[in-house]
Amino acid sequence: MNDLFSDSIDICPGMVLLPGFADSRHLAPDLDRVLAAAPLRRMQTMCGFSLSVQTSNCGLLGWVSDRRGYRYESTDPHSGQPWPAMPESFVTLAATAAARAGYPGFDPDACLVNHYVPGTQMGAHQDRDEVDFNAPIVSVSLGIDARFFVIGPERRGTSIPVDLADGDVLVFGGPSRKYYHGVRKLKQAVHPQFGAVRWNLTFRKAG
Ligand code: MD3
Numbered sequence: 001m002n003d004l005f006s007d008s009i010d011i012c013p014g015m016v017l018l019p020g021f022a023d024s025r026h027l028a029p030d031l032d033r034v035l036a037a038a039p040l041r042r043m044q045t046m047c048g049f050s051l052s053v054q055t056s057n058c059g060l061l062g063w064v065s066d067r068r069g070y071r072y073e074s075t076d077p078h079s080g081q082p083w084p085a086m087p088e089s090f091v092t093l094a095a096t097a098a099a100r101a102g103y104p105g106f107d108p109d110a111c112l113v114n115h116y117v118p119g120t121q122m123g124a125h126q127d128r129d130e131v132d133f134n135a136p137i138v139s140v141s142l143g144i145d146a147r148f149f150v151i152g153p154e155r156r157g158t159s160i161p162v163d164l165a166d167g168d169v170l171v172f173g174g175p176s177r178k179y180y181h182g183v184r185k186l187k188q189a190v191h192p193q194f195g196a197v198r199w200n201l202t203f204r205k206a207g
């Protein structure tokens with residue numbers, strides 16, 4: 001927890017924002033170690049398009065996407081090796097954030113690393129490749145700001161905007177776990193530590 005941490009904000013049922021809960025300077029060396037073992041790559045959709053966001057994973061399971069579809073795998077398809085272990089600093093952060101948001105006992109087995117540069121975005125989607133929908137999802141934002149949006153159980157409808165800054169943690173449990181959500185196109189910006197980059201760490205109970 002860093003010095004800026006103030007309190008928790010309820011955004012919608014089950015969805016809690018913990019502004020400044022994460023300390024990016026504490027997490028950055030561990031993120032570097034994960035990416036040295038499992039470098040960023042662009043996942044392919046089933047139609048053969050590349051996603052603009054680059055990704056990697058750590059933990060027992062990693063999210064992969066290719067012509068065969070979306071799923072979790074225990075090995076990195078690039079190396080054939082298991083994904084790098086989830087650093088202790090990541091596990092502790094995810095579990096304490098979940099507990100602070102009202103979800104004690106969160107034990108993630110997957111951490112998806114998303115890498116955004118200005119101009120990239122993530123269209124509205126649901127996260128439904130996981131086995132256990134009772135567990136929350138914990139999302140940690142590092143680097144430049146992004147505007148996240150959440151819609152609801154249907155793809156269509158009005159969205160609620162949430163601006164996410166370095167160190168912000170969002171916890172999605174209860175009904176919000178199945179809500180459609182995405183990230184608006186990132187504006188040009190520079191973060192003192194990470195440069196013109198936004199990182200998002202998404203912790204899940206996938207298997
Ligand atoms: C709401 N990532 O990786 S994190 C994703 O900033 C993803 O990289 C975005 O959506 C990012 O799937 C948003 C926030 C997030 C993650 C999972 C959710 C929001 C969610 C699952 C259910 C509802």
Ligand code: FE
Nearest residue numbers: 125126127181
């Ligand atoms: Fe998502």
